Amino acid sequence: MSWASGAVDSLDLYGSAMVLTDYKRKRVPSAADVSMGRDLQLAFYALALSEHRLGNMELDPSRFILGYWSILDGVWHPRAVGKNIRTRAIELGLATKKTVLVEDLAVDTLGRVAQLLRELKDPKNRLEPRPSQACVTCAYQGICRSDDLRYRGMFNMKD
Ligand code: SF4
Numbered sequence: 001m002s003w004a005s006g007a008v009d010s011l012d013l014y015g016s017a018m019v020l021t022d023y024k025r026k027r028v029p030s031a032a033d034v035s036m037g038r039d040l041q042l043a044f045y046a047l048a049l050s051e052h053r054l055g056n057m058e059l060d061p062s063r064f065i066l067g068y069w070s071i072l073d074g075v076w077h078p079r080a081v082g083k084n085i086r087t088r089a090i091e092l093g094l095a096t097k098k099t100v101l102v103e104d105l106a107v108d109t110l111g112r113v114a115q116l117l118r119e120l121k122d123p124k125n126r127l128e129p130r131p132s133q134a135c136v137t138c139a140y141q142g143i144c145r146s147d148d149l150r151y152r153g154m155f156n157m158k159d
Pocket of ligand 1 (some may be wrong): 129130131132134135136138140141144145
């Protein structure tokens with residue numbers, strides 16, 4: 001079963017470095033959001049790519065440079081760098097001394113995903129809709145499944 005999908009905007013090879021870029025028209029996720037696992041996009045891409053090859057070439061995460069390119073500002077925002085390419089990436093201006101390691105990001109992401117799955121499986125964290133007067137102004141009305149008959153039955157049992 002496929003439970004996540006995405007398309008890498010760009011993967012460029014610079015010598016032994018592999019630069020994975022996601023282009024952003026609007027907000028660029030902050031370095032803190034990426035490193036704390038609140039924004040998982042780049043980490044997911046790194047994990048997914050590390051399981052593949054490009055021709056004869058292994059896609060080795062220790063040589064990845066991950067970042068966002070802001071289309072509006074024309075600015076590169078580094079978000080993670082592999083340990084074997086870190087020094088070179090800093091020299092090239094594609095990372096800074098503060099940029100987190102891809103290896104840590106990947107481990108953190110797996111941990112975060114595992115934690116989210118555990119939370120979702122916990123009956124205490126059920127995400128069923130709970131219709132109330134607040135629905136009138138709720139920003140999630142467009143995607144809320146409060147009209148779904150399966151949930152309606154659930155509400156009737158509770159109310
Ligand atoms: S619209 Fe859905 S998500 Fe929003 S308050 Fe109502 S039940 Fe909850």
